[in-house]
Amino acid sequence: MLKTAGIAALGMGASSGASSATAPAQSRPHFEAKDTPKICLEAGLAPPAGASADEAAAASAQRIRQLGVAHVISGGGRIPWEESRLQEVMDRLKANGLTLANLMISGFPNAIYNRPDRDADIDKVIQSIRAAGKVGLPVVEYNWYAHRAMEGYFEETGRANAGWTGFDYERMTWKVLDRRIAKDLANLKKVQRGDVNITSRTLDDKQWTVAFMHDNGPVKFYRYIRSPERGCVRNFSAVRPSSRQ
Numbered sequence: 001m002l003k004t005a006g007i008a009a010l011g012m013g014a015s016s017g018a019s020s021a022t023a024p025a026q027s028r029p030h031f032e033a034k035d036t037p038k039i040c041l042e043a044g045l046a047p048p049a050g051a052s053a054d055e056a057a058a059a060s061a062q063r064i065r066q067l068g069v070a071h072v073i074s075g076g077g078r079i080p081w082e083e084s085r086l087q088e089v090m091d092r093l094k095a096n097g098l099t100l101a102n103l104m105i106s107g108f109p110n111a112i113y114n115r116p117d118r119d120a121d122i123d124k125v126i127q128s129i130r131a132a133g134k135v136g137l138p139v140v141e142y143n144w145y146a147h148r149a150m151e152g153y154f155e156e157t158g159r160a161n162a163g164w165t166g167f168d169y170e171r172m173t174w175k176v177l178d179r180r181i182a183k184d185l186a187n188l189k190k191v192q193r194g195d196v197n198i199t200s201r202t203l204d205d206k207q208w209t210v211a212f213m214h215d216n217g218p219v220k221f222y223r224y225i226r227s228p229e230r231g232c233v234r235n236f237s238a239v240r241p242s243s244r245q
Contacts, residue, residue: 032070040101043072043093061096076103076140080127086135102139103132174198184208184226191233192220 032038041064047056064072072093077085081103090100105128108121132140152172158164172195176182188196192212199221200209208224210233225232 038071038101039069040071040073041067041069043074043098043100057092058096061093061098065097070097071099071101073102073104073141074100076105076128079105079107080124081105081131083131083134086131086137090135090137100137102141103137104141104143105129106142184224188224188233191222194220 043060044056045060045064047060051059064070074089086103093100105125108125110116110118111121111125129140152167152169154166154168154171156164156166174185174196176185185196188210191210194212194214197211197213198208199211201207206226208226210222210224212220212222214220223234225234
């Protein structure tokens with residue numbers, strides 16, 4: 001399930017011990033080969049309107065190949081995946097000159113939230129990975145974000161109206177406009193390491209729910225009770241024991 005493992009399966013692993021001084025000079029231009037990274041695009045890129053399923057697949061594949069791309073990614077659909085269904089998808093893409101390099105897996109919320117039937121969800125994931133291995137799918141991808149730092153992203157328009165996504169960490173930083181809460185934010189920064197995000201406030205503004213984002217651990221939630229001197233902070237799981245589940 002690890003994306004890193006899939007990268008190795010695609011032949012992207014270079015010798016990590018080679019230094020720039022000993023690495024052989026590379027000629028240009030570079031051409032894609034067995035051991036080079038693979039550029040991938042979404043399998044259903046820009047299908048024409050009104051076309052049949054086969055026509056749409058062929059037209060999308062042609063657009064992708066015109067860009068010099070031969071590998072595609074896609075969503076894997078409902079789990080557990082079946083070997084026959086995966087093979088059918090890969091064969092259809094291959095007939096149009098494309099190689100399926102990566103499938104996104106999802107659909108196991110009970111395992112994510114540690115709910116009843118979590119073991120059944122885990123078993124479906126295991127079945128899906130085994131099916132992917134049998135058909136030779138290089139990568140099974142799953143991404144989970146406790147907090148995606150969405151506030152920091154913004155859209156930009158580039159050359160010839162090409163769209164790209166930028167990120168500015170400062171957009172996520174709290175800037176105190178109301179000096180009445182300056183002391184509160186200072187108090188919160190002493191509670192936990194990480195970025196502070198105020199997720200909710202009561203109508204009288206006397207209590208806040210606060211999330212602390214970490215780069216190497218889960219989000220931690222607290223209830224913050226404001227006071228003129230120093231606020232009172234309580235771990236959210238102590239306030240609501242069911243949040244531990």
